[in-house]
Structure formats: structure tokens, C-alpha cells
Amino acid sequence: MPFGNTHNNFKLNYKVEEEYPDLSKHNNHMAKVLTKDIYAKLRDKQTPSGFTVDDVIQTGVDNPGHPFIMTVGCVAGDEESYEVFKDLLDPIISDRHGGYKATDKHKTDLNFENLKGGDDLDPNYVLSSRVRTGRSIKGFTLPPHNSRGERRAIERLSVEALTSLDGEFKGKYYPLKSMTDAEQEQLINDHFLFDKPVSPLLTCAGMARDWPDARGIWHNDNKTFLVWVNEEDHLRVISMQKGGNMREVFRRFCVGLQKIEEIFKKHNHGFMWNEHLGYILTCPSNLGTGLRGGVHVKLPKLSTHPKFDEILNRLRLQKRGTGGVDTASVGGVFDISNADRLGSSEVAQVQLVVDGVKLMVEMEKKLEKGEAIDSMIPAQK
Amino acid sequence: MASSFSRVLSSKRNIGILSLVGGSVTAGFLLHREHVSAGAAVRRRYPASAEYPDLRKHNNCMASHLTPAIYSKLCDKATPNGYMLDQAIQTGVDNPGHPFIKTVGMVAGDEESYEVFADLLDPVIKERHNGYDPTTMKHPTDLDSSKIQSGHFDERYVLSSRVRTGRSIRGLSLPPACTRAERREVERVVVDALAGLKGDLSGRYYSLTQMTEKEQQQLIDDHFLFDKPVSPLLTCAGMARDWPDARGIWHNNEKTFLIWINEEDHTRVISMERGGNMRRVFERFCRGLKEVERLIQERGWEFMWNERLGYILTCPSNLGTGLRAGVHVKLPLLSKDARFSKILDNLRLQKRGTGGVDTAAVGGVFDISNLDRLGHSEVQLVQTVIDGVNYLIECEKRLERGQDIKVPPPLKQFK
Numbered sequence: 001m002p003f004g005n006t007h008n009n010f011k012l013n014y015k016v017e018e019e020y021p022d023l024s025k026h027n028n029h030m031a032k033v034l035t036k037d038i039y040a041k042l043r044d045k046q047t048p049s050g051f052t053v054d055d056v057i058q059t060g061v062d063n064p065g066h067p068f069i070m071t072v073g074c075v076a077g078d079e080e081s082y083e084v085f086k087d088l089l090d091p092i093i094s095d096r097h098g099g100y101k102a103t104d105k106h107k108t109d110l111n112f113e114n115l116k117g118g119d120d121l122d123p124n125y126v127l128s129s130r131v132r133t134g135r136s137i138k139g140f141t142l143p144p145h146n147s148r149g150e151r152r153a154i155e156r157l158s159v160e161a162l163t164s165l166d167g168e169f170k171g172k173y174y175p176l177k178s179m180t181d182a183e184q185e186q187l188i189n190d191h192f193l194f195d196k197p198v199s200p201l202l203t204c205a206g207m208a209r210d211w212p213d214a215r216g217i218w219h220n221d222n223k224t225f226l227v228w229v230n231e232e233d234h235l236r237v238i239s240m241q242k243g244g245n246m247r248e249v250f251r252r253f254c255v256g257l258q259k260i261e262e263i264f265k266k267h268n269h270g271f272m273w274n275e276h277l278g279y280i281l282t283c284p285s286n287l288g289t290g291l292r293g294g295v296h297v298k299l300p301k302l303s304t305h306p307k308f309d310e311i312l313n314r315l316r317l318q319k320r321g322t323g324g325v326d327t328a329s330v331g332g333v334f335d336i337s338n339a340d341r342l343g344s345s346e347v348a349q350v351q352l353v354v355d356g357v358k359l360m361v362e363m364e365k366k367l368e369k370g371e372a373i374d375s376m377i378p379a380q381k
Numbered sequence: 382m383a384s385s386f387s388r389v390l391s392s393k394r395n396i397g398i399l400s401l402v403g404g405s406v407t408a409g410f411l412l413h414r415e416h417v418s419a420g421a422a423v424r425r426r427y428p429a430s431a432e433y434p435d436l437r438k439h440n441n442c443m444a445s446h447l448t449p450a451i452y453s454k455l456c457d458k459a460t461p462n463g464y465m466l467d468q469a470i471q472t473g474v475d476n477p478g479h480p481f482i483k484t485v486g487m488v489a490g491d492e493e494s495y496e497v498f499a500d501l502l503d504p505v506i507k508e509r510h511n512g513y514d515p516t517t518m519k520h521p522t523d524l525d526s527s528k529i530q531s532g533h534f535d536e537r538y539v540l541s542s543r544v545r546t547g548r549s550i551r552g553l554s555l556p557p558a559c560t561r562a563e564r565r566e567v568e569r570v571v572v573d574a575l576a577g578l579k580g581d582l583s584g585r586y587y588s589l590t591q592m593t594e595k596e597q598q599q600l601i602d603d604h605f606l607f608d609k610p611v612s613p614l615l616t617c618a619g620m621a622r623d624w625p626d627a628r629g630i631w632h633n634n635e636k637t638f639l640i641w642i643n644e645e646d647h648t649r650v651i652s653m654e655r656g657g658n659m660r661r662v663f664e665r666f667c668r669g670l671k672e673v674e675r676l677i678q679e680r681g682w683e684f685m686w687n688e689r690l691g692y693i694l695t696c697p698s699n700l701g702t703g704l705r706a707g708v709h710v711k712l713p714l715l716s717k718d719a720r721f722s723k724i725l726d727n728l729r730l731q732k733r734g735t736g737g738v739d740t741a742a743v744g745g746v747f748d749i750s751n752l753d754r755l756g757h758s759e760v761q762l763v764q765t766v767i768d769g770v771n772y773l774i775e776c777e778k779r780l781e782r783g784q785d786i787k788v789p790p791p792l793k794q795f796k
Contacts, residue, residue: 010462011560018562022590022626054560061623147467148434149427177435203616210474213435 030060030073051077077145109345121244171220176212288342300332315356441486464490490558523758534657584633589625701755713745
């Protein structure tokens with residue numbers, strides 16, 4: 001309960017009209033779905049930990065819209081939010097995740113051997129490969145809602161789990177509040193260090209409270225497997241390396257995740273997951289796999305082709321600048337990743353990336369030779 | 382529009398009791414604030430020691446006084462509105478310190494916060510207000526502007542004069558904690574009252590959600606428009622929620638009396654004009670404030686005030702009078718003198734740049750205003766500014782003539 005308007009019983013003294021937010025200038029998923037009736041129905045509810053509908057929507061009320069992307073405009077405060085506020089969240093999830101229905105089931109597949117190919121993306125074009133996801137730890141509330149005590153407990157548990165890993169996963173934890181200048185410099189140079197969120201999408205949801213208390217970064221000695229603790233989710237897990245061997249990146253991702261999950265389960269704090277929504281994360285956009293598998297790829301010619309966006313669309317891929325979401329591409333290098341998260345498995349989503357990027361690199365090569373690519377444009381996946 | 386509130390009882394030290402009367406079809410249900418248990422969801426699964434913030438790198442008043450013992454004592458308490466300690470201190474936890482000033486590091490969510498969290502707020506108030514002890518002292522309120530002596534500055538030096546304060550509407554939560562409905566209620570109550578102002582005070586309201594581009598430009602040109610807070614000191618306390626809903630600016634036609642609604646406080650009241658006639662600025666200030674108070678009382682409302690803390694505002698630094706009286710004054714020579722800071726200090730004045738707090742001076746022009754807010758009355762503080770600024774101008778003139786200046790003896794403080 002980050003801010004004061006969470007105390008429902010007092011708010012109920014006011015009529016619905018008086019509390020209902022003014023969303024007339026808003027353009028986000030929450031604003032499109034939250035009618036007065038839905039608000040009226042949900043306003044006297046709260047999850048067992050005390051998260052209310054106003055807590056869910058605050059970020060969407062405070063941030064009317066994003067110029068380039070349709071933001072979600074709401075967050076979950078705990079696992080139960082997705083149940084208690086389903087009248088609001090199910091339609092939002094459906095809008096955001098391509099019509100996903102309240103009765104649909106999500107498939108989880110972290111068996112990397114089911115991935116076909118993926119080890120031969122041309123490193124002359126594909127500069128780096130990366131797969132990330134998030135995990136929430138059952139029994140704790142999520143970053144918009146958790147207290148310092150909870151956040152610290154999450155950190156303790158996570159560090160215990162991570163420092164017990166060995167082999168290729170042997171590594172070290174760097175808490176944000178006590179890292180040395182030298183460590184900080186190194187983490188910045190490795191592009192590992194995450195900063196206090198400045199995006200109002202996150203700060204208005206209360207996720208930056210008490211920074212940098214109980215936040216930190218863990219990575220393996222090889223610098224190919226990285227975990228962020230208590231940033232936008234309990235855990236963000238990242239596997240990455242230079243070059244185009246996405247298969248290897250995905251293997252390490254799956255193996256590492258499963259090792260970590262086992263340790264958490266032993267402590268009776270497995271990951272939040274259910275068969276309808278898959279992995280439960282703070283932002284409804286990351287439900288399902290929570291997976292973003294992507295590459296940094298040089299596509300200077302293809303990216304200026306008039307059909308570039310349509311090609312991406314059909315391949316179920318999205319582009320970002322090399323600084324991540326909300327950045328521009330530099331030197332024709334794009335971050336290309338899967339657009340979907342919910343309704344298809346990890347293997348399926350990474351497969352789309354692997355196949356799609358392979359095709360786009362071939363298109364790029366054709367364009368370099370001055371040839372047309374129209375025959376290569378794929379059907380909608 | 383069916384406003385659902387009516388009479389607020391008691392202006393005494395007791396926590397105000399709010400009676401709610403349902404306005405329409407489902408004829409009134411009467412609710413006393415004490416019985417409206419906010420049902421604060423205290424899901425404390427961890428002991429206070431596990432929740433106590435890490436303040437080792439912090440330098441603000443809250444951090445200086447929040448011991449583990451006090452935290453433990455207060456962390457499960459809630460005001461009748463449901464506001465809790467973690468919320469009150471969040472801004473201070475999130476903002477370890479300011480390079481130039483020691484920030485307060487906490488806010489009040491409602492009037493009762495100052496009682497419920499007194500174990501922390503009292504020492505914070507004492508530190509911030511230069512030794513004023515809220516457990517033993519009384520704050521004097523005096524808005525009788527006829528008591529002011531002199532007060533018309535040399536306009537070759539003083540470019541403009543301004544007095545501001547804040548007022549909170551009793552019975553409604555403060556900006557860090559208010560719900561949208563409460564905030565809209567504040568807007569309704571105040572705008573309704575302001576519509577009753579007459580003569581040189583008559584004016585109009587510009588709601589932030591509905592102003593036209595043209596109105597917005599005019600307000601910017603007049604230097605009246607306030608923007609969504611960007612300072613993390615404010616945003617971390619939750620004051621910018623739901624922006625710009627129920628925020629707005631009211632000003633009189635002469636553009637000398639201005640009220641901000643639902644920015645950092647329920648209302649900020651500003652009287653200003655070009656030139657050095659501080660006396661007239663303060664006269665209008667007092668008259669306007671008293672009129673507004675009369676108008677809201679007619680409708681069954683009142684300002685938050687008590688004799689211990691004076692006027693109750695969101696930030697403990699603004700308690701008492703909430704008053705900042707200041708001028709924009711040209712002091713190019715004096716400001717370069719090594720004794721400038723000491724002189725200001727002894728006169729109980731502070732300098733700011735002409736953009737307000739946290740800005741730098743431009744062209745030797747400074748914003749000079751009173752340091753104190755609590756423990757001295759409005760009349761006393763404005764007199765202090767008048768006497769002090771006159772002294773500064775004297776110093777500037779002496780320096781112009783090549784004469785030396787003296788550092789005045791320090792003004793008497795508490796104990």
C-alpha cells in the first residue's frame with residue numbers, strides 16, 4: 001500500500017462517481033476497460049494483503065498515454081490481484097495478449113531441446129543474443145506493494161538460492177546499497193547495472209520505494225547469466241552472450257531457471273504460476289512466459305524498407321532501439337524480439353525469434369545485392 | 382452538485398469529527414469519522430526490526446529522529462483515515478538528503494497525523510523550527526495587518542513583494558493521502574467560497590483539466606501557472622497522484638491575489654504585486670484570507686488549526702503561519718560581501734534565486750524572505766522581513782557610497 005488512498009472502508013463513504021477517475025484523456029489498456037460499473041463492483045474489494053483496485057490502476061491514472069506504445073496502465077500487487085480484480089484484468093489481458101480468453105490455458109515449455117536450430121545466426125549481422133524473463137516468489141507480495149521487510153526477505157532467499165549454484169552458474173551477488181565504486185564501474189561496463197527506475201510508469205506504481213534497499217545484481221563468473229533482484233519484479237533472469245548462438249543462450253536460460261526454481265521449492269517458496277496465466281509477474285504484459293528473447297542485429301537496409309514493420313508484424317516480432325524499450329536504433333542496429341508472452345510457450349516464442357531473425361538476415365543480404373525481397377515476405381504467423 | 386458533507390464540529394484541540402450526510406436518494410447516513418474504521422490492512426508479517434528503514438546514508442530531519450524504538454512504537458498505528466507511519470516517512474526514506482538544505486523527510490496525510498505520530502513529529506518539528514517545542518509552547522496567530530510599521534520599500538531596490546501561505550480544509554485528507562473524491566471536494570469547497578469574493582478580490586477559477594491553450598499561455602506569462610510536481614520530495618509522498626484532476630488556479634481580476642488548489646497543500650494563498658508596497662500586499666493577504674475563511678465557514682467548513690501547531694499543512698516545515706513573505710531585491714554589492722550570509726542569518730532571513738527554492742540569483746537580484754514559520758505570528762514575521770529588508774537596502778546604499786556596513790546582532794530566538 002504505497003500511498004494513502006488504499007484504505008477502502010473510508011473511501012466507500014464517497015459515491016462511485018466521486019471516486020471514479022477521469023480517464024477522458026487517457027489511452028492505455030486500463031482506461032479502455034475500466035468502466036464506472038466495473039469500478040463500482042471492485043472498489044470495495046481487496047486482496048488478502050490489502051491491495052485495492054485503486055492501487056492497481058494508479059499508474060494508469062497518472063500516465064495517460066505513451067506516444068509510441070499502448071501501455072497497460074495497471075499492475076498487480078500480489079498473486080491474488082489477478083483473481084480478485086479479474087473483472088478488470090481479464091479484459092485487459094485479452095486486449096494486450098491477442099484475445100486471450102478467461103478460459104484459455106497457457107503452455108509452459110522450458111525444455112530447450114525442443115528448440116530447432118538457433119545456433120547458426122550469422123554473427124556478421126547478429127551481434128548479440130539474449131533471453132530474459134521474470135519470476136515472482138510465492139508467498140510474497142509484488143514490488144508495487146511489498147514492504148521493506150518483505151523485500152529484504154525476498155533478497156535473502158534469492159541470494160541464498162543463487163549463491164548455491166555451481167559449475168557454469170557459479171557467481172556472486174552485488175547488493176546495490178553496498179557495492180564498491182570499482183564494482184559499480186565494472187557492472188556498468190558490462191551493461192549489467194540497473195538503475196533506480198525513472199519511468200513514471202514504474203514510479204507511480206510504487207516500485208521504486210525505499211531504493212536501493214534490498215536490490216541487487218547477481219551474475220555468474222562467465223558473465224552470461226544474470227539475475228536482477230527486486231527491480232520491477234522479484235527476479236529478472238537474463239541469459240546472454242555476444243554473437244548469434246541463441247540456442248546456447250536458451251539452453252543456459254532453461255537450465256539455470258530450473259536449477260533456481262528447485263532451490264526455491266525446497267524452501268517452500270516456489271514461483272508464482274498457474275495454468276491459466278502461466279508465470280505471474282507485476283505487469284500484466286509479462287504474464288505467460290514473461291519471456292523476451294531477442295538479438296541485436298544489423299539491418300540497415302531492411303529497416304528502411306517500407307514493408308519492415310509489416311514483416312515484423314507477420315513474424316510476431318517487435319523492434320526496439322539498442323537501449324531497450326523506448327530507445328531509438330543506432331547505426332541500423334535493432335533489438336528484435338518476440339512480441340507475444342501469453343498463450344504460447346517459451347520454446348515457441350524463441351523459435352519465432354530464431355526463425356524470424358534468420359529470415360530477416362537473409363532479406364538484408366538480398367537487399368545488399370540490390371535484389372527484391374517481396375517473394376520472401378512471410379505469411380502471418 | 383450534491384455535496385455530501387455538512388457541519389464540522391469542534392475547532393478545539395480534539396480531532397475533528399466529520400459528519401457525513403448522504404446527499405441524495407438514499408437519504409442521509411450519518412457517519413462519524415471515529416466510527417469509520419478505515420480498516421487499515423495491517424498485514425505485518427515481519428517484526429518492526431525487519432521493517433525499520435536503512436537510514437545510515439540519510440540526512441534529513443526524519444532520519445535524525447526516527448529511532449528503532451520510535452518506529453516500533455508507531456509502525457502499527459493508523460489515523461482514523463487509515464494513514465500510517467510508513468507512508469508518512471516514505472519521502473524521507475526515498476530521498477536521503479539534499480545537497481544544500483536539510484529536508485524534513487516526512488509529511489502528514491491528515492490533521493490527525495500530527496497527533497498519532499507525535500512521538501516522531503514533535504522532535505522533527507522542534508529541530509526544523511529552531512527549538513519550538515510543540516509539547517509545551519503555543520503558536521500565536523495574528524492577521525491584523527494594521528499593526529505593521531512602515532513597509533513601503535525603496536523601489537529602486539525592491540522589484541516586487543509577495544506573501545504566501547497555505548490553508549487546509551478540516552475534515553479532508555491532505556495531498557499525500559487524499560482520495561480523488563476528497564481532492565475534488567476540496568476543489569468544490571474552495572472554488573465555491575472564492576466565487577463569493579467581491580471588489581478588488583473578485584476573480585475566477587481556471588481548472589487545470591479544462592483550461593484552454595490561451596488561458597494556459599496567459600497564466601504562464603503571468604507566472605501564475607503551477608506545474609505537476611517533479612521534485613521527488615513531493616512525488617515520493619504521493620502528492621502528484623491523479624494529476625491534473627481537481628487541481629486549478631484562482632486569481633482576482635487585478636492579478637494580485639492568487640490561490641493554488643490541490644498542489645502541495647489543499648490551498649496555497651498568495652498576495653503579490655510589483656514594487657515595494659509590502660504593507661499593501663500584507664493588508665490584502667490578511668483581508669483575503671479572512672474573507673475566504675468566512676465564506677467557507679458559512680458553508681460549514683473551517684481551516685485546520687490548533688493552538689499548538691497553528692495552521693496545519695502537509696509539510697511540517699510549513700506549520701504555524703505557513704507564511705513566507707518576501708521580496709525580489711537588487712543587492713549586487715551586498716551579495717558579494719563576505720558578511721552577507723551572516724547578516725541574513727542574524728536577521729532571520731533566507732535568500733533564494735528569483736526562480737524560488739533551489740534556484741540561483743540572476744543579476745544580483747535575490748528573493749529574500751523570512752526563515753521562520755512557527756512560533757511567531759504573521760504580523761511578527763512580516764515585520765521581521767520589512768525591518769530586515771530595510772536593513773539590507775541600507776547596507777547596499779552604504780556600500781554604494783563606499784561606506785562600511787555592520788553585521789546586526791542576532792534576533793532573539795526561543796530559549
